[in-house]
Amino acid sequence: MRISRVRHIVAMSLLLSPLPPCAAEEVPGDPSLHIHAAGSLGGALRAIAAQYQLETGEKITMVFGPSGLLREGIEKGNEAHLFLSADRQHPERLAAEGKAAAPVIFVRNTLCATARADHTLTTDGLLDYMLDPATKIGTSTPKADPGGDYAMALFAKAETVHKGAEQILREKARALVGGALPKPSDMQPKAGGEQGAPAPTKQFLLNGTVDLFIGYCSRRETRRDPDLISVPAPKALAVRADYALALLRDKSPERQAAAARFALYLMTPRAQAIFADYNFTPIVAPSHLD
Known part of the structure; x- marks a missing residue:
């Protein structure tokens, strides 16, 4: 089995078994999936999210910025369901604090x-x-x-x-x-x-x-x-930049599931091909891309 395939299976197992949400309750307000992402992902992520919305009809709201400051904002209570960081350290910190599931690398730079x-x-x-x-x-x-x-x-x-x-x-x-x-x-x-x-x-x-x-x-x-x-x-x-995502704890099981679905979509050949077009390094071999 190819290494990239093994990594994908491991990522799926982690994302499909996220943190148990807090006690479920009706969550008022904006029903969209809130993503906080590293600013360097801007162009590629917008293109991927636009395609995902066309395919699924799900609404996505994104905030971009430096990963460290985004992480601080999440720690202070800023609403986010999925954190896409330009490194592993910031999502690992959220995981250690019990605010997120274990991070998964989804692309490199x-x-x-x-x-x-x-x-x-x-x-x-x-x-x-x-x-x-x-x-x-x-x-x-x-x-x-x-x-x-x-x-x-x-x-x-x-x-x-x-x-x-x-x-x-x-x-x-x-x-x-x-x-x-x-x-x-x-x-x-x-x-x-x-x-x-x-x-x-x-x-x-x-x-x-x-x-x-x-x-x-x-x-x-x-x-x-x-x-x-x-x-x-x-x-x-040369320095390799590992970009990691983390599913954040949420009171709504539906939103947490929606975040997991988009996280998995980021590792599909279609999404990885878009990352490659923006000169990121895919986690799937180029021959596997559409």
Whole structure:
């Protein structure tokens, strides 16, 4: 049996046996499925959710933001039935607190470096470019946003290639995005459309605030932007980002079941193909995709 098939079976067993809900009661108000998701999932998740709604008729409401801040909001009582994080740590914390079922990895991401198109940027020369005293580096905010934590992990790997690199890069880096959660608002998913994070990142690059931004390779619109150039990190600096989902405890068994159904849908070939189109790394082999 293929490894991907085994993983899928394990994921299904976890999702189909979620946390027992609190004592069932009638839940007034918005009947939609509330999903809190990492901002980097914006474009892909909107496309997937739009397709899912066409197929099922279920209503979905989504809030995007830095995973760490979303997790804090859930701990404080923000309504969410499904949490899609850019890492495993935040959903694992909710599970340890008894607020969620054990997390399941549903897709992966990698890190890329982005600069203005007029810069000479290559994968092989990335570390030298980062270490150049003239290069200003931007990242997401560590702890609040896993993207920043992954950037720090890349800096740590740089130390194994060039002694002293980690300290140099940490001192140079500026946390520019992912440090504040916008006011939550109900956003109906639409096919296409990108989450807001790349826009300020592009602005910081074009106005010279930074020369280089370390972020996810899944920014599809960055790859198509003539003003920017983006290259993947070299193998020696590569950092794998595991995205994990967690079903949250809910008073309504129906909503919890609805969250489990959408979570399983995220791991279907159809949904994984959409993730791949946005340059995420599917958890199912590409040959299995529709």
